[in-house]
Amino acid sequence: MNYLDLFQKIQGIKDVISPYIHETPLDYSTTFSRIVGGNVFLKMENLQKTGSFKVRGAFSKLVNLSEKERKNGVIAVSAGNHAQGVAFASSVLGIKSIIVMPETAPVSKYLATKGYGAEVILYGSYLHESMKKAEELIEERKLMLIHPYDDIDVILGQGTLGIELLKISPDIVVVPIGGGGLISGISIALKSKKSNIKIIGVQSSSSPSLKTSKDLGRLVEIEPSYSIADGILVKTPSKLTFEIIQDLVDDIVLVDDEEVANAMTLLLERNKTVVEGAGAASLAALLSSKVKVEHGKKVVSILSGGNVDISLLARITEKTLFKIKRLVKVRVVVPDKPGYLNRVLNYVAQIRGNIIDVVHDRISSDVKPGYTKIYVMFEVANAENLGKLMMNLSREGIEARLIE
Numbered sequence: 001m002n003y004l005d006l007f008q009k010i011q012g013i014k015d016v017i018s019p020y021i022h023e024t025p026l027d028y029s030t031t032f033s034r035i036v037g038g039n040v041f042l043k044m045e046n047l048q049k050t051g052s053f054k055v056r057g058a059f060s061k062l063v064n065l066s067e068k069e070r071k072n073g074v075i076a077v078s079a080g081n082h083a084q085g086v087a088f089a090s091s092v093l094g095i096k097s098i099i100v101m102p103e104t105a106p107v108s109k110y111l112a113t114k115g116y117g118a119e120v121i122l123y124g125s126y127l128h129e130s131m132k133k134a135e136e137l138i139e140e141r142k143l144m145l146i147h148p149y150d151d152i153d154v155i156l157g158q159g160t161l162g163i164e165l166l167k168i169s170p171d172i173v174v175v176p177i178g179g180g181g182l183i184s185g186i187s188i189a190l191k192s193k194k195s196n197i198k199i200i201g202v203q204s205s206s207s208p209s210l211k212t213s214k215d216l217g218r219l220v221e222i223e224p225s226y227s228i229a230d231g232i233l234v235k236t237p238s239k240l241t242f243e244i245i246q247d248l249v250d251d252i253v254l255v256d257d258e259e260v261a262n263a264m265t266l267l268l269e270r271n272k273t274v275v276e277g278a279g280a281a282s283l284a285a286l287l288s289s290k291v292k293v294e295h296g297k298k299v300v301s302i303l304s305g306g307n308v309d310i311s312l313l314a315r316i317t318e319k320t321l322f323k324i325k326r327l328v329k330v331r332v333v334v335p336d337k338p339g340y341l342n343r344v345l346n347y348v349a350q351i352r353g354n355i356i357d358v359v360h361d362r363i364s365s366d367v368k369p370g371y372t373k374i375y376v377m378f379e380v381a382n383a384e385n386l387g388k389l390m391m392n393l394s395r396e397g398i399e400a401r402l403i404e
Helices: 005-021 030-036 052-064 080-095 105-117 127-141 152-165 181-191 210-216 239-248 257-268 276-289 310-323 341-350 383-395
Strands: 026-028 038-045 074-077 095-100 119-122 172-176 198-204 250-255 298-303 327-335 354-361 369-377 399-403
Touching: 005 152, 005 181, 005 354, 026 298, 030 257, 030 276, 038 080, 038 152, 052 080, 052 152, 074 080, 074 127, 080 095, 080 105, 095 105, 095 127, 105 119, 119 127, 119 239, 152 181, 152 239, 152 341, 172 181, 181 239, 181 310, 198 210, 198 276, 210 250, 250 276, 250 383, 257 310, 276 298, 276 383, 341 354, 341 369, 341 383, 383 399
Parallel strands: 038 298, 074 095, 095 119, 172 198, 172 298, 198 250
Antiparallel strands: 026 038, 327 369, 327 399, 354 369
């Protein structure tokens, strides 16, 4: 494969699709640089039109379709971001679009895709099952398939992101991987200009198909399991992306949902930005030291998308805060008499705890008659003060236990 020729094509595609997309910010993060040890830049594709990088590849493919290929419309299979990209690009270019999404797709992505004017069909639990439905529709309606990654035009469209990174000449670029279209395009763009740059892919441990394929040197299929990084759950990469990744990608690492959730929460709290699970996988790999960065080296974390379901985001942040003991639940057992709850809450107030919830339990079998079990949930700025709280409750003769 002639990567220099492909790089020239990426430059041409960038000129063509630039009127339709954003050149997203490349933001230096002092906070994450301090944690990681290198100079961390965030490529914020979560701020791209439709909320992810996918719109780049969608426009790259659609603008090059012939009138015959456009006639009956196009079809795409996606958990959400490719769906929105194709739906939006089709709408802008006046092409009918049909999107097949897994039944497990987040409601927010389903509604957004419909909002861009696409006909949306929900089918199957995973992408490969949705693809079978799409194949039936292609045969019935003579539709043009817009594949999320097994298409050189789509890959080169994603490569326009790589050109935007050349401005800072990074040493390492960390990229989330599903089917491999994004990392393939970025690798072509960057390695054609700077061969010694390191390209590191990140997959969910729930779907390590590309990691395993690269390690074994051959394509393999691995059935995905559930992950909050739903956008990168792919059963198998394509021959096309696998070939490029074998040639140009230096390594692939795995992150789990706990690491992804931590990255999402820190991005929300420290960087004031909303990033979905798949999009936060690259930063998760840096924060968990799966990707190590030498002091002074420039590393770019690709935040590939921001289309996260709000209810899921709320659960993720609450669970993460609970894990790091910023959100705490304490169980106390006290006589069911006036004044005892007030004593407990006063001690919480002494460590500057902010009460979130109080629940009484008088009927469980382990509660003695005349007593009540109380669960107090509160926020605390300093987890070290919890020891003081438990000691004060013990001195009062109040049975107390921290719920882990």
